Each structure stands twice: as structure tokens, then as C-alpha cells.
Amino acid sequence: MDPDEVEFLGEKSMIEIVPTFNSAPIYFIGGDVGPFRASIPLRVPLWVAVHLKQQQQCKIIPPDWMDLEKLENLKEEEKSNRSFIKMPSEHYIVEAKLILGCAADDIPRTDEIRTIIKDIWDIRKSKLRSSMDQMIKKSAMYAAVDNLTLMEINSIRPLLPHALEQIYRIKSNKRAILNRTQGSVTTPSNATGSFTN
Amino acid sequence: MLPSSSYQPNYFSIEDILATQERTPCKFLQDVPRMGKLNPSAEEKDLKVGTELELPLWLVLDGAAGRQLILAPELPKIYREAYREILKADATAIDLHKFNLYFYELGSYIKHFDRRGDVHNILLHTFTTRFRLIMDLANNADSDPTIQNKLDTLERRLFKDGHNARMKLNTWLLESGIPLKAASMVDNHRKRKRVNEELV
Numbered sequence: 130m131d132p133d134e135v136e137f138l139g140e141k142s143m144i145e146i147v148p149t150f151n152s153a154p155i156y157f158i159g160g161d162v163g164p165f166r167a168s169i170p171l172r173v174p175l176w177v178a179v180h181l182k183q184q185q186q187c188k189i190i191p192p193d194w195m196d197l198e199k200l201e202n203l204k205e206e207e208k209s210n211r212s213f214i215k216m217p218s219e220h221y222i223v224e225a226k227l228i229l230g231c232a233a234d235d236i237p238r239t240d241e242i243r244t245i246i247k248d249i250w251d252i253r254k255s256k257l258r259s260s261m262d263q264m265i266k267k268s269a270m271y272a273a274v275d276n277l278t279l280m281e282i283n284s285i286r287p288l289l290p291h292a293l294e295q296i297y298r299i300k301s302n303k304r305a306i307l308n309r310t311q312g313s314v315t316t317p318s319n320a321t322g323s324f325t326n
Numbered sequence: 327m328l329p330s331s332s333y334q335p336n337y338f339s340i341e342d343i344l345a346t347q348e349r350t351p352c353k354f355l356q357d358v359p360r361m362g363k364l365n366p367s368a369e370e371k372d373l374k375v376g377t378e379l380e381l382p383l384w385l386v387l388d389g390a391a392g393r394q395l396i397l398a399p400e401l402p403k404i405y406r407e408a409y410r411e412i413l414k415a416d417a418t419a420i421d422l423h424k425f426n427l428y429f430y431e432l433g434s435y436i437k438h439f440d441r442r443g444d445v446h447n448i449l450l451h452t453f454t455t456r457f458r459l460i461m462d463l464a465n466n467a468d469s470d471p472t473i474q475n476k477l478d479t480l481e482r483r484l485f486k487d488g489h490n491a492r493m494k495l496n497t498w499l500l501e502s503g504i505p506l507k508a509a510s511m512v513d514n515h516r517k518r519k520r521v522n523e524e525l526v
Contacts, residue, residue: 131494131498132494132495132497132498132499133498136498226499258461258465261461262457262458262461265454265457265458266454266455266457266458268450268454283495284491284492284495286491287487287488287491288460288461288464288484288487288488288491291484291487291488292453292457292460292484295430295453295480295484296450296453296454298434299430299433299434299446299449299450299453300450
């Protein structure tokens with residue numbers, strides 16, 4: 130998947146805005162948005178929010194977690210924890226990028242928030258990398274990917290699945306020739322297992 | 327999305343053809359009439375039993391198959407004990423490209439000639455230890471582009487896919503007007519400090 134596709138999925142998450150205009154509800158395939166009353170907050174999909182913000186027709190209220198103190202705590206927790214901790218939002222990186230990108234004036238201390246989110250992202254990426262390496266080295270059968278967000282999972286594609294597939298190929302690559310050199314006629318399945326491990 | 331590196335050998339697979347033309351030492355177990363031409367060092371018309379030759383793998387595979395064994399294959403030198411020891415010592419330091427362009431592909435054919443499974447194990451070992459190398463390369467390839475010359479064909483393809491995905495992600499992270507970035511102070515460190523050495 131492209132990061133853009135992940136972004137597209139992330140744009141569906143809801144966010145609170147304060148519109149500066151009045152409008153009847155807008156009907157979309159995915160659901161209705163509105164009605165808009167000036168300075169009455171309401172929840173809309175992120176993409177609507179970004180769109181309105183670009184036209185200067187609303188103020189974006191940042192999600193609860195986009196707060197310096199909470200993010201500091203999150204970062205500390207992420208640092209001290211061996212596994213991944215639960216992120217406040219499944220698409221935190223997408224939301225952060227979009228909101229901070231278009232509505233920097235609605236959020237206090239944007240620069241610091243931007244930096245700290247990137248730090249969290251980097252910490253998680255480095256954890257992800259070392260656990261991938263361990264998984265491959267130990268030829269583990271599975272790995273728990275609890276609390277990984279979609280963008281993070283997507284960032285290890287296609288490398289990890291391809292590598293696992295190649296390992297599988299190396300492991301399972303038993304050809305009929307093995308049986309034939311033994312001079313006996315056996316089904317291919319009988320040959321497997323003799324070399325594995 | 328089917329991965330492009332989901333590679334299964336088939337009759338028309340160019341890679342398979344290239345991989346199976348590797349010279350493989352083998353010993354004839356029977357006289358083969360009229361095949362003396364295969365042995366350039368002899369003038370005879372027939373191939374005698376006990377002749378040792380290096381033949382392309384695709385020929386050896388067929389000769390070593392079937393009810394009547396015509397020849398007994400041996401391991402090419404890169405899969406023999408001495409080379410296996412090198413791989414065991416530190417697989418990441420090795421220029422696999424020089425070993426063989428199709429180290430893994432060839433290996434998966436060759437390993438059937440080795441009853442004890444040592445070749446199989448070394449293939450697995452080599453791949454798993456070198457994975458970190460590929461992953462790190464894919465993540466920061468701009469640091470030294472020549473280093474990918476050490477990869478064999480299969481690894482190179484993994485590297486390319488990984489690298490493309492990585493580049494896409496990087497562009498995505500940077501493309502908004504105000505990119506998400508680490509603190510400039512952190513960037514100014516030549517090397518970023520690990521957060522907690524034993525954790526990450």
C-alpha cells in the first residue's frame with residue numbers, strides 16, 4: 130500500500146471543528162455531515178475538516194491527545210516499555226501530519242508537538258526494526274503486532290513479507306528430484322521434513 | 327497486491343535459466359555412448375564410467391534423476407565445507423555477489439545433493455543473518471550506494487522493493503508544507519543517541 134492510501138483511510142477518522150458559516154447538512158455516501166451552525170462545534174471526518182480549513186471556514190479543535198503534556202508522557206512510556214504501547218489514535222501520524230500541516234494556527238505550540246510526535250514515531254520505528262530483525266534471526270513462526278498503527282505496519286511492507294516468503298521458499302524447497310535420486314518412487318510430501326531444522 | 331518478488335521457478339523463468347547454468351562437478355556412474363564430446367580433454371567417442379566433469383546444473387539434474395543414475399553430482403565449491411565455514415563466521419561481511427549471482431536459487435537446487443542438510447542450513451543461516459543488512463540498506467541507501475553490490479540477485483530485489491517503499495514513505499512524511507521533523511538539535515548530532523540501548 131502507498132502511504133497515500135493509508136492517509137486516505139486515516140482521513141475518515143472524526144475530528145471536532147468550529148465552523149464559521151451556516152449550512153444545511155451535506156449528504157455523502159459515507160454519511161451525513163452537518164448541519165453547520167457558526168461557532169457551534171461539531172464532529173466531521175478529517176478530510177472535510179482539512180478542506181474547510183483550507184477555505185478558512187472553520188477552526189480545527191485538536192484531538193485530546195494532541196497536547197504537549199500528554200505526548201510527553203506517551204513518549205516516556207514508549208521509551209521505557211519494551212513492547213509497543215497503545216497509541217491514542219490508530220492513525221496518529223496521519224492526523225498529526227494533516228492537522229499540523231493545515232491548521233498550525235489553531236494549535237498551541239505546534240513546533241514542539243510536531244517534534245515530539247516525530248520522536249515517538251522514530252522510537253517506534255527503531256523498536257519495530259529491531260523486533261523484525263529478531264524475528265527473522267530466530268525464524269519465529271509469528272509475531273504479535275499489538276498496538277501497531279496502520280502506517281507503521283505499512284512501513285515494513287514489502288520487505289518483511291517478502292523476506293518471510295523467501296525463507297519459506299528456502300525451507301520448503303523440496304523438489305521431486307530428491308525422491309528420484311533415492312531411486313524410489315515416493316510422493317513429494319514424503320521427502321519434506323528430512324532437511325528442515 | 328502480489329509481491330513482485332514472489333518468485334517461483336518455471337520453465338520460462340529467465341532467472342531460473344541463468345541460475346541453472348552454473349557449472350556443477352559430477353562423476354559418471356555409467357558409460358555413456360557417443361557423448362565423448364562432453365569431455366573436451368578426451369578424444370574418445372564414448373564417455374567412460376568414472377569420468378569427472380563439470381556440467382551445467384540443468385544437465386546434471388536430469389542425469390542424477392530417474393531410475394538409472396547416470397552421474398553422481400557433487401557440491402560446487404561455494405557450498406562446500408570451507409565456504410560454509412566462512413558463511414558461518416560472519417555472513418554479513420561477505421560479498422555474496424562474488425560467490426554467485428544466484429546464491430540462493432542455485433543453493434536450493436544444490437542442497438538436494440547434500441544428504442546431511444548442511445547446505446540447507448547454511449542457506450537459511452545466511453539469509454536470516456543478512457536480513458538485517460538488507461533492511462538497514464533499504465532504510466538508508468543514500469549513505470553508500472555501492473554497498474548493494476554485495477547482494478545476490480534475490481537480496482537485491484528485496485532491497486529494491488524495500489527501498490522504494492521507504493522512499494515513498496519519506497516523501498509522504500515530507501510532502502506537506504510543514505514536514506514532521508525531529509528537533510534540529512537531534513539532527514545536528516552526527517549520530518542520534520539510542521533511546522535506551524538494551525530496549526531498542
